[in-house]
Amino acid sequence: MRGMKTPREQLVHHVQNLERIEAERQAAAEDFSAALAGAKAAGFDPGTLRVVLRLRKLTPGQRKERRALEAIYLAALGMLEGDPLPDEARRRLDEEQQSRDMPGKGLSEAGSPPSREPKATPAPPPQLPMNLKDPEDARQEGRAAAAAGKRIYDNPYPAGDPCRAAWDEGWCEKKKSNGMDTPAAYQRRSKPPEKNDKDEKGAA
């Protein structure tokens, strides 16, 4: 009869049970380490793999939000370092501004993209397809655009151009607050959608 077991017998049973299960757990942990070491031996970076695995546990919406927030913060600190804001970040920043502008009027003719064309880039052998413009000029243009009420979408520089990120940073630097005391674009919003089983991971 089980209920008659002395506390000591119960304890021994639980301890043995725990030891067995913990051994399994440790074995599983070692399997994981081994797999990671295998990936490393194949030339992949373990740290980046960990990051990727963590990201894959999130929903695409959560992933986008995180990247957007991170980029917005980095832009505000002047640390974009050549990479333009992701689209989600632009959407957030613009959304906030729109909510400010909306009551009055729609934002008029936004950015007639200046006559800069991506231009040739006929044979950019090892370099990036960059133009000759100084990114600092682009940063100043971004500041001016923000001061003039232009939207973050009005960045005229093409992809791959360091000026694009510099313009973004300049815009973020000068953009006025929308009057709200809390900068909505800097906050998290999305909630993990109630943990249903149908997983919506990124494709593999």
Add this chain to the structure above:
Amino acid sequence: MRGMKTPREQLVHHVQNLERIEAERQAAAEDFSAALAGAKAAGFDPGTLRVVLRLRKLTPGQRKERRALEAIYLAALGMLEGDPLPDEARRRLDEEQQSRDMPGKGLSEAGSPPSREPKATPAPPPQLPMNLKDPEDARQEGRAAAAAGKRIYDNPYPAGDPCRAAWDEGWCEKKKSNGMDTPAAYQRRSKPPEKNDKDEKGAA
């Protein structure tokens, strides 16, 4: 004379010393938590702030490498989700391919950017400056470009176009190995530059 102290006196001294210093450490930790809570109260996301603080401890080169590796891995997994590869990632991917093509000959006329112009986006009200093309088509184009030996720089889609990321992903998907058993673009390279005091952080 100090050397005459008994072991017990030494121990008591060390323990008292450690307790005092640990109290200071804990006070400092609480200060940090308080500062973070203050930032949170001001509307900023604590998690993102931690990420930013960690990134700021790195050199710009290290930051770029991390972002590039992460993007390359995500691209390979089809998880770019609308954001194109950072330039550093393109440089890495192309560098590797170049080292393969180099022995034979330079890669001929790269990508005459097809006649898609960014065009229009005259008043992109709340949407991104996107075109009407299906990103899946762009992904297929990227695959074809990789199969044809095109370079990652030959992505014809402009910034802010979801097709740009899709093309990148397709290219990464089909790109052949350069024959080396270790995918150089997937590995870390840079070393922290010997820990000198002159810090080269991003601007604040």
Add this chain to the structure above:
Amino acid sequence: MRGMKTPREQLVHHVQNLERIEAERQAAAEDFSAALAGAKAAGFDPGTLRVVLRLRKLTPGQRKERRALEAIYLAALGMLEGDPLPDEARRRLDEEQQSRDMPGKGLSEAGSPPSREPKATPAPPPQLPMNLKDPEDARQEGRAAAAAGKRIYDNPYPAGDPCRAAWDEGWCEKKKSNGMDTPAAYQRRSKPPEKNDKDEKGAA
């Protein structure tokens, strides 16, 4: 006016603030490590010092309870290894049994300590003051005592005698449950006394 600061300026301020405070925190952490290294250099064991520091953060009552629980569990598993139960552990074990016996009557003449005397140990040069008895016999005696309803206090062996711990283990092994389904002696009871500032540490 402070409220007019743009979100970006707020962010920059918070980040700088956090970086400064985190530098202080790290400095404090390094001070602690240095102090611990100093203690180690003086011949003290860092791991044990950490344990001691943690124990000193507890109230004496909490310390006793922890040690008692740990000893009770180890006794039940036969891992006392020569050290008898602490008094607090005896009190717990006896208290539980008393609550069982109480309804009927007081426990009669407990253990007439058998005529074992510590036996002089006139000059136990490097050994412990142990007797010649086999601890296994003592363990069996403990089992018999528990079966006979003896109390844990009735252990007849003196301090420093391995038989004392063996008797305790035997007693724990055979002791019947008090009928309650939850072994009260195996559970925590005390609460940290509401965290008031007047600290009641052990003496230093």
Add this chain to the structure above:
Amino acid sequence: MRGMKTPREQLVHHVQNLERIEAERQAAAEDFSAALAGAKAAGFDPGTLRVVLRLRKLTPGQRKERRALEAIYLAALGMLEGDPLPDEARRRLDEEQQSRDMPGKGLSEAGSPPSREPKATPAPPPQLPMNLKDPEDARQEGRAAAAAGKRIYDNPYPAGDPCRAAWDEGWCEKKKSNGMDTPAAYQRRSKPPEKNDKDEKGAA
């Protein structure tokens, strides 16, 4: 052929592999948590169980050393709180002293155990079998004994007597250093015996 896989295919494979193994790891971790919760539901203390599990991973020798070191440190800090030193701690403390005394001569007539008998304890209802002596007196006696070159084994008080621990503390407090600058009794010595498979755990 496997070697022909593109880096991307390798990465996908590794990531899927890692995700699968990590799922197993997490499942194992949940099993463990469930088992611990079961033990808790049965009335056992999870924290103490964790401590016990960790101790059971050590060899008996390592366990003894840890307990001895901890007790020695606590004794030096006056935190024994009623529990006397474990035998291993006495052995260490005495061993050190012996090595000091050895060159000259063996320690003469050690402790003629004074005529204190455990004193019946005929029916110690809920109290411990304590005597009427003030532990502070015993502490002072311990100090005097240490000053007089007595050994730690010479503690005259019986098990279960608070005076026993007090005498130990007093002895530790006054004991002179053996002249060596490093207190050997305060240091770790034993090495985990080379990690052979034949496990020598405590009995279960």
Add this chain to the structure above:
DNA sequence: AATGCTCCAGCTGAGC
């Protein structure tokens, strides 16, 4: 001296 390993403080995500 460099490298791998082991351990610990701190952060993250769940559970009450």
Add this chain to the structure above:
DNA sequence: GCTCAGCTGGAGCATT
């Protein structure tokens, strides 16, 4: 909402 266990990153340590 808070606590708390698991995990990660980094530092210290031993080893070659």
